[in-house]
Amino acid sequence: MSLQPPRDKRTSLADAAALVADGAMVALGGGLSARLPMALVRELIRQGRRGLHLVGSAHGVDVDMLVAAGAVRRCEESYVGFEQDLGLAPSYRRAAEEGSIEVAESCCVNILAQLRAAEMGLPFLPVRGVRGSDIATLHPEYKTITCPFTGETLVAVPALRPDVALLHAPAGDRYGNLHLEQPYVLDERFASASRTVIATVDELVSTEDVVAAGVTIPAHLVAATVLAPFGAHPTSCYPRYAYDRAHLREYVSAAQSGPDGLAKYLATYVNGSEESYQAAVGAERLAALTAWSRSTVDWQEIFA
């Protein structure tokens, strides 16, 4: 497939999400509670997507919500949860324990090597660890090899080429040039390893502005770009907004309570549209999340 020729890539959230087919291998950008592509996650749930194979490093509410909505067949991340603070991912945990999803838990290093192999057009790359870890038992596709130069035993992990990568950026232009702030996590690797890259941005800016801020992911890798203000909420997208810990706590609590609680959360926040989502969260709360830069006290108060 050739690189994306320059053109106006702006589209609607619904049309962008429609590029994700049932059963697709979907790479999720961001990590933990930072810059997760939540507007696209919510739209995939609205569209009733099924059978997805999710790939990522360390994730949280994105994977858990997709699993809760029944959109997921297979999970291949290095971690899914809400860290020490809010604990295990309730829906992911329940689905894994019931056996209703395939858990192909991976390792950041393996996923990185697999994406790099795809970027380079190679069938595999070797890694040094893994042997002795039961993570190997979850991946019959890994093979033990002998280095032809040193004779060392290494583990070959196959190229991983997601069908589609979902990324969220604070700013981008109409052509798909994206500016990100650290942590980039695997977004750059996903952008060149995946067949199709869909980006949501909090703000559409001129090419001049995105160049001035620094292009992290170039337009020639991006197929579609969607204006989605607060598109990472309830996760963070610096420099715009911090993560919404109180909202995540509300989600985790709803997910822990079981199907009724989850259905209520989805009805309140997700099932409508991004506009109704923001209205349900409240303009005051969203504005408070952007106040992090005023002072250390303001910043700390967001996390209370």
Place this chain on the structure above:
Amino acid sequence: MSWTIDEWFVVALARTIRPAETVFHGFGSPCAQVAMHVARHTHASDMVLIEGAMYAINPEPPFIPPTSNDASLRRGAAYSMRFEEFFDAAIRGDVDRMFLSGGQIDASGNTNVTAIGPVARPKVKLGGGGGGCNLSATIGQLTLWTTRHRSGHTLVEACDFITDIGHRTPLGTRAELGFTGGGPQWLVTELGVFDFPGGRARLVQLFPDVSLAEVREATGFPVEAAGDLRAVRPPSVGELAAVRSVDPLGVRRSEFSPRELDRTFEPDAGPDCAC
């Protein structure tokens, strides 16, 4: 001056860092995270601190937030590594120490952060290991920790699932597996401190309100105690001040059960400052 177990525990973790080391913690690890900043503000001011998940080098965060990917954690850092820069450095052997925890830890220092019970239909699906199954193979030394030793479920004879690699797995020793890192060097729990002579955990220090019998009761493998088993050295004024200034939100406390957080300590009679 009095202090609580969470403060002392973090100080005990910090002391496992040696000057000039390059040190990393994984995400969701508030005690290790606070400990690294405490070490950098006390005995290891020349360390290279890699802030977990942000991969920021020697930041000065205004506070430790409850999530590991927050921009506060790169404040004051001249540079944040890319994801791949960090993992490359760790794999080629440029990272001297990493902190690792687990829902289960065995006597060889293998840890389980994947699943309790059979992984196909687990009793509890845990979050997952991040980069641990490779990092534990190549990083210089590992400091393991748990704040759940007393539960009796954490230090076990054998992990239900080995996520991160200790000194010996059913497939062989680290040397036999060709791993370049040294493996677990310390295991710090809310009850005491273990080292790993010959690759097996040995109790070397106890917190003073804990007996050897309590440790044996809480541990799923036979506990060998060092001949010179001693109390954990109390925190210095400087160490305590560092803990409190690094972690004003007290995120370290989220790792402890409420019962443990009631443990408070006073210095023994005698001068309580180093002046």
